[in-house]
Amino acid sequence: MSETKSIFLTLSGRTNAGKSTLLNALIGEKIASVSSKPQTTRTRITGILTREGTQFVFIDTPGLHKPKNKLSDHMLKTAQDSATDSDAVLYVIDCTKKLHEQDESMLKAITDKKISCIIIINKIDLLQDKSVMMPLMLKLENTYHPYAIIPVSAEQNDGLEEILATAGELAKPSVHFFPDDKFTDQPEQVLAAEMIREKLLRLLNDEVPHGIAVTIESMKERDDKDILDISAVIYCERDSHKGIVIGKNGAMLKKIASSARYELEKFFQIQVNLKCFVKVKEDWRNKEGLIRSFGLSE
Numbered sequence: 063m064s065e066t067k068s069i070f071l072t073l074s075g076r077t078n079a080g081k082s083t084l085l086n087a088l089i090g091e092k093i094a095s096v097s098s099k100p101q102t103t104r105t106r107i108t109g110i111l112t113r114e115g116t117q118f119v120f121i122d123t124p125g126l127h128k129p130k131n132k133l134s135d136h137m138l139k140t141a142q143d144s145a146t147d148s149d150a151v152l153y154v155i156d157c158t159k160k161l162h163e164q165d166e167s168m169l170k171a172i173t174d175k176k177i178s179c180i181i182i183i184n185k186i187d188l189l190q191d192k193s194v195m196m197p198l199m200l201k202l203e204n205t206y207h208p209y210a211i212i213p214v215s216a217e218q219n220d221g222l223e224e225i226l227a228t229a230g231e232l233a234k235p236s237v238h239f240f241p242d243d244k245f246t247d248q249p250e251q252v253l254a255a256e257m258i259r260e261k262l263l264r265l266l267n268d269e270v271p272h273g274i275a276v277t278i279e280s281m282k283e284r285d286d287k288d289i290l291d292i293s294a295v296i297y298c299e300r301d302s303h304k305g306i307v308i309g310k311n312g313a314m315l316k317k318i319a320s321s322a323r324y325e326l327e328k329f330f331q332i333q334v335n336l337k338c339f340v341k342v343k344e345d346w347r348n349k350e351g352l353i354r355s356f357g358l359s360e
């Protein structure tokens with residue numbers, strides 16, 4: 063039997079750099095929520111790809127940002143611990159943004175710990191003239207001496223093969239830690255809750271979606287029919303936010319539930335009957351007990 067290999071790679075970088083988009087693109091399944099709003103990812107999300115004997119285990123993490131509450135503190139700690147604890151890091155940078163001081167301190171921490179680092183310059187589809195990346199690439203190369211720097215467009219699946227080939231070089235002989243056909247270790251209920259939260263992030267404006275948590279109260283296939291019944295609770299921080307989530311005559315909640323149902327049906331390949339309830343938990347992002355009960359602290 064030929065030798066198997068594996069590698070654990072943490073996706074690290076500033077919020078909105080495109081880490082979750084890249085995770086989904088690499089494994090070819092939509093398991094992580096993506097939105098144009100900052101701080102979309104709140105916990106560690108594992109995506110797995112097994113190819114020609116090599117198992118890649120990607121760990122998506124919350125993006126680096128300025129912490130504003132206790133939830134943020136947990137998110138940042140998760141991000142920092144994951145990056146400095148793994149075999150290798152895919153450090154994702156948005157090529158349309160200036161290098162941030164948080165990029166610099168994270169890259170330094172990774173380098174100091176001698177963790178193999180592949181820097182991913184993302185969103186190159188937004189550059190008319192690709193040569194404008196050169197000064198940034200040169201600076202990164204000379205300062206951090208990464209294993210490689212790879213320009214990609216996660217959204218357009220451009221550069222993914224190069225990432226896999228390069229990461230594959232760093233894989234070590236090992237057993238596979240997950241079954242070869244598995245692509246995530248996220249429980250189905252967590253995946254479903256995240257799909258609903260993503261729609262809230264996309265459809266609501268300003269501060270409202272950041273103060274939202276979604277839990278699945280029940281998720282069960284009917285015995286007599288091919289229907290999956292899902293009951294979800296959307297928690298927000300204030301009564302006024304609850305009003306916004308529900309909308310006039312329930313219009314917003316209907317819109318959220320129907321776009322979530324579409325995605326749930328696509329993912330679980332079964333007809334879904336989704337019921338969403340909206341509740342208020344005042345200032346939950348500063349309450350440790352609630353953060354824990356929503357599964358957002360490690």
Ligand SMILES: Nc1nc2c(ncn2[C@@H]2O[C@H](COP(=O)(O)OP(=O)(O)OP(=O)(O)O)[C@@H](O)[C@H]2O)c(=O)[nH]1
Pocket residue numbers: 075076077078079080081082083084095096097098099100101102103104123124125126184185186187188214215216217218
């Ligand atoms: N044009 C373009 N947009 C991209 C690309 N990759 C990601 N995006 C967009 O960038 C935004 C942020 O993407 P995410 O994948 O949620 O970013 P993230 O790094 O996971 O963000 P956090 O979870 O907040 O840390 C979304 O609107 C994506 O559609 C890309 O290659 N090109």
Ligand SMILES: [Mg+2]
Pocket residue numbers: 081082083094095096102103122123124125
């Ligand atoms: Mg993310």
